[in-house]
Amino acid sequence: AMMVPDYAMIGEISFYAFGFEEGRHLAKKMVTTFQLCSEQLSAQSHYDYGMRAVKTVIEAAGLNKRKYPEQSEGQILLRALRDVNVPKFLRDDLPLFDNIISDLFPGVVRPQMDYGSLQEACESCSREKHLQPTDYFIKKQFELFDMIQVRHGMMLVGPTGGGKTECYRTLQAACT
Numbered sequence: 001a002m003m004v005p006d007y008a009m010i011g012e013i014s015f016y017a018f019g020f021e022e023g024r025h026l027a028k029k030m031v032t033t034f035q036l037c038s039e040q041l042s043a044q045s046h047y048d049y050g051m052r053a054v055k056t057v058i059e060a061a062g063l064n065k066r067k068y069p070e071q072s073e074g075q076i077l078l079r080a081l082r083d084v085n086v087p088k089f090l091r092d093d094l095p096l097f098d099n100i101i102s103d104l105f106p107g108v109v110r111p112q113m114d115y116g117s118l119q120e121a122c123e124s125c126s127r128e129k130h131l132q133p134t135d136y137f138i139k140k141q142f143e144l145f146d147m148i149q150v151r152h153g154m155m156l157v158g159p160t161g162g163g164k165t166e167c168y169r170t171l172q173a174a175c176t
Contacts, residue, residue: 018062
């Protein structure tokens with residue numbers, strides 16, 4: 001018989017290892033988020049709420065803790081959960097996820113991220129490729145950028161002509 005890993009304990013230890021002071025509290029919130037998502041969101045084969053998801057959120061939170069030490073630990077975890085999960089959720093599941101997050105993180109203001117020179121580079125590269133740098137297109141490039149920071153491998157999926165290739169190519173040009 002296989003044993004189910006204690007995600008809360010693994011998360012707690014990992015959060016403490018990254019220097020978080022509220023590791024136990026944050027780990028419980030993260031595990032609760034994944035439990036509620038698995039119960040309330042639609043069943044999709046690419047949705048993952050297991051150890052891989054836990055590790056990815058913790059890695060993203062650790063990176064954010066180093067990059068943005070002035071933010072509260074709740075804000076850092078909130079951003080990590082959103083950055084890792086939102087890009088893979090279907091449009092219909094996003095409002096449900098937002099409700100789960102707002103219930104688990106009451107009063108935590110979602111920090112607006114400043115991508116600074118990357119935003120300027122993405123917009124410039126879009127124009128050079130004769131693409132419209134709409135807010136949505138730039139946002140998708142930022143989501144891809146954030147995912148690359150914490151994932152070893154990933155796939156871009158979507159309908160033909162949806163902009164997947166131009167999104168990654170424009171981001172690639174902006175980063176070089």
